Amino acid sequence: MNCRKIEPLLSEYLNNSLSARETLAVDRHLSECNACARLLNEMRQTVSLLASAPRREVSPDFMANLQARLAQTPAPTPRRVWRDNLRAMFRPRTLPAWGMAAAACALLLFLPIPRHVITPPPAPNDTPVQTADSIAQIAKNQHVALTAYSPLDDLAAANLAASSADLENEPAGERPAR
Amino acid sequence: MIAVSDADARLVLRCQANDAAAFNEIVARYKNKVYNYICRMVGAVADAEDLAQETFVRAYMSIHSFQSRASLNTWLFRIATNLCIDYLRKGRRAKAMTATPCREITEEETDAVSDLPDERFEPQRSLLSKELADHLDRALQTLPEKLRTVMLLYDVEGLSYEEIAQIVDCPLGTVKSRLFHARAALRAKLAPYLDERWSP
Amino acid sequence: MKTCRDYLTFRFGVVLSVAVLLTAAGALCVTPAEAQTREPGVRSSPTHPPFPRPPLPGAGFRRLSPEDQNRAREIVRLYLRQGSRQPYQAEERTRLFRDRMIESTQIVKHQGPGRTRIEYTDPPLLQGDILLVNGGRIFKYIRRQNRILEGPVPVEEFNNRAQALLQGVIKGRITVRVVGSEQIAGQNAAIVEIRPVRGGAFFKRLWIDERTGVRLKIEDADPQGNVISTSYFTRIDYSPSFLPRDFSPASLPNVLHEPLLPDTPPLPNVQAAQQQVPYPIYEPSLPAEFTLTGVWVAPPAGQPVTILRYTDGVITFALFQHPVRLPQNAPERRRVPPARLINGAARWISGDRSYFLIGNLKPETFRQIVSSLP
Numbered sequence: 148m149n150c151r152k153i154e155p156l157l158s159e160y161l162n163n164s165l166s167a168r169e170t171l172a173v174d175r176h177l178s179e180c181n182a183c184a185r186l187l188n189e190m191r192q193t194v195s196l197l198a199s200a201p202r203r204e205v206s207p208d209f210m211a212n213l214q215a216r217l218a219q220t221p222a223p224t225p226r227r228v229w230r231d232n233l234r235a236m237f238r239p240r241t242l243p244a245w246g247m248a249a250a251a252c253a254l255l256l257f258l259p260i261p262r263h264v265i266t267p268p269p270a271p272n273d274t275p276v277q278t279a280d281s282i283a284q285i286a287k288n289q290h291v292a293l294t295a296y297s298p299l300d301d302l303a304a305a306n307l308a309a310s311s312a313d314l315e316n317e318p319a320g321e322r323p324a325r
Numbered sequence: 326m327i328a329v330s331d332a333d334a335r336l337v338l339r340c341q342a343n344d345a346a347a348f349n350e351i352v353a354r355y356k357n358k359v360y361n362y363i364c365r366m367v368g369a370v371a372d373a374e375d376l377a378q379e380t381f382v383r384a385y386m387s388i389h390s391f392q393s394r395a396s397l398n399t400w401l402f403r404i405a406t407n408l409c410i411d412y413l414r415k416g417r418r419a420k421a422m423t424a425t426p427c428r429e430i431t432e433e434e435t436d437a438v439s440d441l442p443d444e445r446f447e448p449q450r451s452l453l454s455k456e457l458a459d460h461l462d463r464a465l466q467t468l469p470e471k472l473r474t475v476m477l478l479y480d481v482e483g484l485s486y487e488e489i490a491q492i493v494d495c496p497l498g499t500v501k502s503r504l505f506h507a508r509a510a511l512r513a514k515l516a517p518y519l520d521e522r523w524s525p
Numbered sequence: 526m527k528t529c530r531d532y533l534t535f536r537f538g539v540v541l542s543v544a545v546l547l548t549a550a551g552a553l554c555v556t557p558a559e560a561q562t563r564e565p566g567v568r569s570s571p572t573h574p575p576f577p578r579p580p581l582p583g584a585g586f587r588r589l590s591p592e593d594q595n596r597a598r599e600i601v602r603l604y605l606r607q608g609s610r611q612p613y614q615a616e617e618r619t620r621l622f623r624d625r626m627i628e629s630t631q632i633v634k635h636q637g638p639g640r641t642r643i644e645y646t647d648p649p650l651l652q653g654d655i656l657l658v659n660g661g662r663i664f665k666y667i668r669r670q671n672r673i674l675e676g677p678v679p680v681e682e683f684n685n686r687a688q689a690l691l692q693g694v695i696k697g698r699i700t701v702r703v704v705g706s707e708q709i710a711g712q713n714a715a716i717v718e719i720r721p722v723r724g725g726a727f728f729k730r731l732w733i734d735e736r737t738g739v740r741l742k743i744e745d746a747d748p749q750g751n752v753i754s755t756s757y758f759t760r761i762d763y764s765p766s767f768l769p770r771d772f773s774p775a776s777l778p779n780v781l782h783e784p785l786l787p788d789t790p791p792l793p794n795v796q797a798a799q800q801q802v803p804y805p806i807y808e809p810s811l812p813a814e815f816t817l818t819g820v821w822v823a824p825p826a827g828q829p830v831t832i833l834r835y836t837d838g839v840i841t842f843a844l845f846q847h848p849v850r851l852p853q854n855a856p857e858r859r860r861v862p863p864a865r866l867i868n869g870a871a872r873w874i875s876g877d878r879s880y881f882l883i884g885n886l887k888p889e890t891f892r893q894i895v896s897s898l899p
Contacts, residue, residue, distance in 0.1 A: 158505035161768070164486075186512075189519045191766055193512040197480050198769035199612075199636065200461050203361045205374060213352060213378050220382055282830070283872055286845045286881045288674055289823060291656075292663045292785055293834060293843060295678040296639065297686050298605060299719065299729060300841065301743045302656070303619040303643060304754040307629045308869065310651055310667075311621075332675060332784045350788050358660070483773025 148172050150183055157187045161194065284309070333397040340388045348388070351397065352381050358398075358482065359405050365477050366409040368466050376412060380405045395491050402484065403492040406474055413470055457518055464514035472507035479504055597701045600715050600733050605687055607738035609638045614765035615710065615758040617643075622753055623868045633758075634765065639680070640772045659772045663785070666777050673777055676785030685818050686836065690719070693838030698722055698814055707732060709741035710758040719839050721814065727753075727840045727885045737763065745840075748887060753869070791819040798822050798831055804848045806831050807878065810897035812890060814838070842884020844894070849879035862895045864888070875899065 153176045159165045160173045177184045287309035294305040336354075339347030360377040367373055383404050384391075391400055465473060474493055478484045479500075484492070489500045512519070614634050621627045630647040641658045645651040653668035658678060665674040679685075693699030698721055705716045712734045720728035725748040732742035742757035770776040792798045794817075799806050801822045814837045821832040830847040862873040865888040872881045876899050882891070 154509075155502070155505055158508050159501060161508075162770070164501075186509075189512045189516070190508050192519045193508055193515055194480050194769065195766055196457070196461060196515065196518070197476070197511070198767070198772075200481075201458055202357065203364045203373075205356050205360045205377060209356060209360075209374065209378070210349070210352065212374075213381055216378055216382055217385055220386065282845070282847070282879065283870070283881055285823075286830070286832075286843070286883060287870070288665065289676070289786055289821075289832065289845075290843055290883045291665065292676050292678050293682070293819070293832075294841075295641075295658050295663050296680060296682040297841065298609075298683055299686055299690065299731075299839065301619070301745060301754060301756050302641075302658075303617060303629070303631060303633075303756045304621060304743075304745070306643070306656055306665075307619050307621055307627060307651075308754075310629075310654065311627055331782050332788055335784075336788070354788060480769050483769055483775050485775045488775070 148176055150176075150180060153177075153180070153183050154186065157183065157190060160187065161191055337388065337391055337397060340385075341391075348385060351384070355398070355401055356381070359401055362402065362477055362482055363405055363409055365462070365465055365481065366406070366470075366473060367412055368462070372412065376405070376408050379408055383408075396488070399484065399488045399491055402478060402482065402488075406478075406492055410470055410474075460518065461515065464511055467514065468507055468510055472503050472510060475500055475503040476507035476511065480508075593702060596715075597703045597717055600703060600717050600735070601690075601701055601719075603735075603738035604717075604731065604733045604740060605738075608733065608740055609635075609683075611737045611739050611763065612636050612765055612767070613737075613739060613761055613763050614767075615761040617756055617758050619756040620754065621868075622751070634767060634771055636767055636772055638683075642771055655777060657772065657774060657777065659774070662774075664774050664777055664782070665785070671778065671780055673780055673782045674785040675774075675782040677788055677790075679791050679819055681791070682819075686841075689816065689818065689836050689838045693721070693814075699838045704730070706735075709734075710761045712736065712739075712741055712761060714741045721837055721839055723814065725887060726837065727887070729839060732757070745885065747885070753885060786821060786823055791821055793820075795820055795833070802829050802831055804877075806833075807846060807898050808833065809844060809894040811835065811894065812837075840885055842882060842886055845881040845883075846878055848877050849874060864892070866891055 153173055156165060156169055156173055160170065165173065177187065287305075291302065291305045291309050294300040294302050333351075336347045336351050340351065356377065359380050360373060363376045363380070364373045367376065380401060384401060391397070395403070465477075468476070471493070475489055478489045478492060479486075486497050486500050490497050493500065612635060614632065617631050617633045619629045619631070628648065629645060629651055631651075632644045632646060634642040634644075639658060639661065641656075643656040645654040645656075650669070655664070655666040655668075657664040657666070661677055661680045663676055663678045666672075667674070690699060690701075694701060699719065700722055701717060701719050703715050704718045707714055707716060709732050713736070714732035715735050717731045717733055718728065719731065720726070727748060728746055730742075730744045730746065731740050733739070734741050739761070741761070742755065744755040745753050747753055774782075792801075795806055795808055798820045815835045816837075817833060818836050818841065819832075819834040821834075822829045823832060830845050832843055832845050834841060834843045836842075862875065863871045865871075866882065866884075866886060869885050870881070870883050871891070872879070873895065874880070875895075878899070880898065882894070886894070
């Protein structure tokens with residue numbers, strides 16, 4: 148491939164989002180073409196500079212000003228939503244979908260339905276972390292988060308302690324009272 | 326379908342149940358992110374804070390219609406992007422350029438308490454020199470809006486192609502091509518600051 | 526501004542003089558005899574490696590000159606002020622010395638304050654796990670479970686701990702001193718020991734790159750000087766080229782994020798936490814050197830866990846509590862508090878309450894805590 152074809156691929160190459168074939172082609176070209184290697188290099192630096200540029204913070208009275216603005220704003224009305232949705236459902240471009248749905252319903256009426264399909268799904272799991280882990284495991288992971296910015300603590304050691312199942316020393320199978 | 330952060334989804338549900346504290350949490354979580362993006366979109370101007378506030382006012386107004394098809398993050402950036410583009414098109418830019426710069430944590434602020442372990446947590450601290458940071462800001466402002474939007478969302482805010490496509494309402498291929506053109510254009514403007522010795 | 530500078534100069538003077546006086550006093554009377562005489566290489570537990578002996582004559586306590594104090598202060602200052610701003614990519618090894626040694630190897634990418642990514646490469650159990658800290662949030666991707674835990678990190682922690690260290694030095698509870706130098710990952714590091722003056726406490730050693738302020742190694746040691754955990758770089762590159770996505774949560778696998786801590790700032794005090802939980806929060810009795818540094822109420826919403834975090838200026842520990850219902854036929858042993866912390870953690874049930882403590886504490890401090898809680 149020549150430079151004109153390679154250049155547009157460099158940005159994707161930088162993001163590791165090219166296919167294996169394209170990556171190989173770019174690699175091959177870069178090993179022979181100094182101009183493209185330099186372009187890639189400078190593009191990489193540009194991205195890196197942009198990412199490390201100073202980030203701005205809102206002024207300390209941002210929240211107070213926003214609250215004042217919200218106080219003057221009429222409260223949002225959920226009612227409008229379903230009305231809008233209903234209107235959207237019957238827009239001309241959704242009408243074919245309604246037709247398909249009606250046909251599917253008619254078809255379903257004549258098909259036997261397996262029992263597990265009509266069984267209601269389990270209630271959504273409100274607290275996945277709590278039910279998946281023991282209290283001690285949760286505590287260890289929370290401890291990792293609390294350690295993350297501590298200049299005198301060892302984040303990697305805290306995480307290793309939290310991650311190693313064989314370090315468990317708490318009574319098994321206990322869950323918080325509900 | 327983008328996976329929605331569970332914490333965000335809960336906050337949205339609480340907002341939809343008219344829990345004002347939940348909306349405050351959303352603002353607390355996203356205010357600097359949104360503000361930083363707007364500053365770079367419209368230039369370092371005082372109006373950026375107004376636009377950031379407007380973003381949250383609009384989010385508040387339409388939180389009931391938010392249906393988690395996109396992430397909260399994507400939705401807020403979409404609102405902010407539309408506001409910035411409106412703002413830039415209405416030609417308020419000339420007025421804005423003379424306005425107060427955005428608040429940035431300054432050297433003086435950090436050095437004011439310069440005794441031993443007085444380091445504050447400062448994720449916003451820059452690794453760039455002031456001169457280069459200013460140059461970068463100016464260079465960004467010269468990019469066409471469409472390119473700037475995609476570049477800021479991808480390279481600064483870390484959004485995915487899919488999320489950006491939702492925000493700017495265009496196909497993935499267009500997002501990729503805009504990103505390439507933006508990077509190439511910015512690279513040309515920053516050329517004097519780039520180091521040829523950097524190894525790829 | 527001038528007044529402020531004058532005040533700071535004065536404060537610095539006070540720190541220096543108090544620290545010098547106390548260290549001198551420590552050298553004369555408060556140092557445990559054992560620490561003065563015992564060879565660092567000879568330890569009771571064969572599984573604990575000895576502290577590397579610092580290349581200074583008399584590695585135990587010695588009288589510190591003002592210059593020594595000054596140098597230690599400067600290095601700690603370099604670490605706190607510059608170290609976190611220096612970008613780097615490093616290979617790090619972590620070792621926990623327990624009944625047996627547990628080890629991990631990870632790649633650490635650090636772009637600036639609050640932007641760190643740790644990618645585990647070993648052991649196989651952790652391979653592929655990622656710990657990402659960015660923008661005041663932490664994301665822990667656990668590969669083998671294909672899940673991400675996400676939560677805020679207390680951003681004020683850096684400042685709080687630095688201030689606690691300063692206060693500890695001012696009030697004469699903590700000494701900071703340079704005990705040697707060593708090459709770590711090819712960089713010259715000064716070894717700084719941070720130790721409560723009062724004998725018999727856990728302490729730390731940090732290896733600080735004298736050029737960049739980056740912490741190249743850290744060791745936590747028990748009061749006898751046995752290393753209980755360490756992390757150290759085996760390679761470091763100070764000119765890494767990162768992509769912004771390295772520090773973006775979007776770079777993690779596309780799975781649901783589960784909440785780790787509530788998205789609210791830490792509560793100011795126990796009273797504030799009390800308003801959020803339907804049970805009385807019990808506070809432990811502690812030696813005077815410990816102060817409360819943070820209070821959290823964590824999910825689940827129905828039965829939240831209260832977290833109290835304390836520091837003595839050097840180490841921290843966290844106490845978790847929540848009401849618990851034990852089955853009537855539960856074995857009695859589950860109600861007997863452990864006599865000491867095992868591997869830096871203990872869990873016990875007392876009355877209607879389940880407690881979990883993480884941290885390194887002397888057995889007597891731990892017993893004091895256990896006996897003070899209902």
